[in-house]
Amino acid sequence: MPAAGRPRPAHGVADWPRGGHRSAPERPDTLPDGRPWPRLRVVTIADGSEVGLADTLASVLAQAYPEARHDVLPAGAAIAEAFGTEADEAGAGHALILRAGDMLAPGALVALALEAALTGAAAVAGLRVLYGETVLGLDAASLRGAAAGDDALPSGSEILFDLARVGRAANLAEPAALWAQLAASGAPLARIGRPVLLQRASEPPASGASLSIVSLTGTGHRGGAGIAQRRLGEALSLAGHRLAHVALTDESPAAAAEWADRFPRAEAAIRDFAPDLVIAGNLHGATRSLDILGRLRSESPVAVVLHDLFPLTGRCAYPKGCTRIVTGCDAACPTPDEYPQLRRGRIAAEHTRKRTLLAGAAGPLLLANSDWTAEQARGHAPGSAVARVALAFPTGVFAPGDRRGLRHRLGLPGDDVLILFSAVIVDAPDKGVADLVAALRSVAGPGVGFVAIGRLDDPARLGLPNLYAPGPIAEEADLAAWYGACDLHVTASRLETLGQTPIEAGLCGTPTLAYRATGLTSAVIDGVSGRLVPEEPGALAAALKDLVADGAARQRLGAFGRITLESRFSHAAAAMSLDEALTGAGLLPPRAGRVRFAPEMLARFALAAERDGGSGGTVDALSPPFVRRLRRAKHAVLGRNLPFWMRRGLYLAARMRGALRRAERLA
Known part of the structure; x- marks a missing residue:
């Protein structure tokens, strides 16, 4: 909330551009690989009236990016000449063009420069916040460039260009047009899903194309996959789409899942809504079949979010090295009594029906939340359409806090190295609990404590001293406090399509140590938001000992993790990835203009004057x-x-x- 007695700023960003800012990211001295931060050249084009110029200058100065040089040029000046070798004394490798009155958002240069360094993109674009008397909306450049007349306002001030790639003679005076040229040429472009520019506008931007969408789940929005499905729905709503939610267990109990494949009330409700698209996810809590999707696709296009691999197998969520999925799952399944259970005699028929559905001419679009998941989908569902998407996380809720203050509030020791591990069911075998406990015991001792978040019926069985086990935490804001209070997050799981806890922890400034396995290779950016180790005996314990002893490394990883994960996993980043996926599949018309977001999108970021407080009821409460x-x-x-x-x-x-x-x- 804004400070007492201080009006909310029209642009919606707290205390900006003058005064300190709570969300300004901590910036390590060098890039993750040890290189120096890139030199930037920021040029502001003044129109002579100097209206808003003071705010522009203040916003650039407040970036706290010492490698940036800022110049103000008169309108009509030859910008390209400013980047000649003689005039460019700073030797800048990247350039960003502002207009008087434009303001860079808090931490914009750090976020843009880090993404440019990590991706090597020719240009990196962030979100633009449009405001008048209040926030009017947010938008982002399309990866397909810009359409003529798409934007009545001058745009492109949210784009950082790599001068080595675009050439110093490029027309930087028209950055939006240059972005479009790069897109048309196939140059590598990147976008970050966080605000980088605040720009005044006289009226709300035109809304983009929107869809009526049903989000279909088996059991609703509880548990890891349910949370992910809910957040994707939020991202779509904030991008202007109309959402309805349908949970199959509202009609049929979870205990009937092995025998239920028809849901007449749910299917009738979906038909009545007449959606342009059904996005399904995590159905196996209510049915062991995908037959409902076959019936729905006759009336509406269908997409399936791969929260696990159940849509690709005969019955399991992960094959765990079983090779039968290659030739066809059948009665020889080694784990028919593991959740999601199915009698042996039914497995082959279910797998055959799934493959027929997925490979059909009008088969569902498979939405993969990591590179590994996309690879699995292409390998085990040949002929299917597969698109890579980013999951959404409330980056304004999962944000760094005062670690010492959080520990005092939660009753945790102020000076211990605290190691956190978290899952809906902490000691579930699929989470690698045996490996995890062995690694944790190897560092147990004075000055080291452990925090277990999630269902854990018998904490004493872990044999860990100084263990704090608050149980399941249903409120996102409370969960963020526990993440932020700890120094390191560890997981020994090898079975994740992505892994949400490493991203939540990283957004709170807490790095993750994990195996280099499955979707975790997308959730943990090695050397940036944490460290990945090979799946070898002792590797996890050895790396854990190193990180426990190296506070500077933990702090550095935590800082980089916060910046990068906010850029890549915000609600806006998820919405942009879904826009690309749906456009690529022909479910949205080709977009050559800007991707639009509702004003409420700003509240999802930590820099907002009024932030969204997060959701509760995300997991079941502690059992009696x-x-x-x-x-x-x-x-x-x-x-x-x-x-x-x-x-x-x-x-x-x-x-x-x-x-x-x-x-x-x-x-």
């Missing part, structure tokens, strides 16, 4: 002691899997409860 004891007893006797007789019993019990409720309503 009796339930935890009962679950431990079941694990001791039957293990974690559910045999068929138990699944059938739970199903029959759920049907009986449903029948009794219906009878009560009729009575």
Whole structure:
């Protein structure tokens, strides 16, 4: 919120451009690979009236980017001459052109320069915030360039150009046109999903093309995949699309999932909404089949978010090295009683139906949240359309805080090195808990503490001293406080299509140590937001010892992680990636102009004067002691899997409860 007695700024950014700013990123002295930060040349074109020029100058000065040189040139000046070898005394390698009255957003130069260094792009563009008496909207350049007349305002001041790639004789006076030329030529371009420019406008921008979309899930928005699906829906709504949410368990209980493949009420509701697109994800909590998508696609295009690999297999979420997926899953499945369970005799038929659906001429678009997931989709669903998208994270909620203050608030030791590990079910075998505990025990001792976030029925079994286990945390803001209070986040999982906890931790300035495996290679940017180690015995423990002993390395990784992950995984970044995916699949008309966002998008960023507070109810609350004891007893006797007789019993019990409720309503 704005400070007491201080009016909210029209551009929506707190205390800007004069005064300190809470979201200004910490900037290490060098780039992640040790190179110096690139030299930048910022040129402001003044029109002689000097209206707004003071704000422009203040916003550039407040960037705290010492390698930047800023010059003010009169309108009509030959900008290209300013970048000649004699005039360009700073030897700048990158250039950004402003107009008097434009303001760079907090941390804009750092974010643009870091992305340019990491990607080697010819140009990097960020978000533009348009404002009048209040925020009017946000937008971003299209990777397909700009259409004539698309933007009545001068644009391009949100783009950083690499002079070595575009040439010093390029027409930098028209940066939007130069961006379009680069796009047409196939030059590598990059966008970051965070505001870099504040520009005054007289009226709201024209809205872009929008769709009516149904977000279809099995169990709604709880748990990791449910949270990811909800956040993608938020991103689409903020991009102007109309969203409706349908959860199959509102009609059929989760206990019936192995036997349920028809959902007449849900399908009727979707037909009544008449969507332009159905985006499905995490269906296996309510059904072991994709047949509903086959029925829906006859009336609406369908896309499937690959939160796991269930849509590609006969029944499992991850093959775990099983090669049967290559020739066709069948009754020889080694894990039919693992969730999502399915009787052996039904596996082959389900896999065949899935492959037929995915490879059909009107098959669903597969949305992959990491490079590894996209590779798996192309390999195991040949003939399918696959597009890479970014998941959305509330970067204004998951943001660095005062670490010492957070520890005091949460009752954590002020000076210990605190190592956090987190999952919906902390000790789930698929999270590599045995490897994780072995690595953690190797660094246990005075001055080292551990924090476990998530369901953990028996913390004592881990054998970790100084362990803090608050259980599941349903409020995003509370979860961010725990991330921000810790020094390091560790995961030993090898089975992730992406891995959301490393990104949430990194946004809070806490780096992650993980295996170089599966989608984690996209969630953890090695040497930038954390460290990846080979899947070898002892590798995790050795790297953990190094990071526990090296506070400077942790701080450096935390700073880079915050900057990069905000740029790549914000709601705006997710919306831009979905726009590219849907346009590429022909579900949106080809866009040569700007991608538009609602004014409310700004509240998703930490720099906003009024931030979105995040969501609650994201995971189930801690079970009562009796339930935890009962679950431990079941694990001791039957293990974690559910045999068929138990699944059938739970199903029959759920049907009986449903029948009794219906009878009560009729009575």
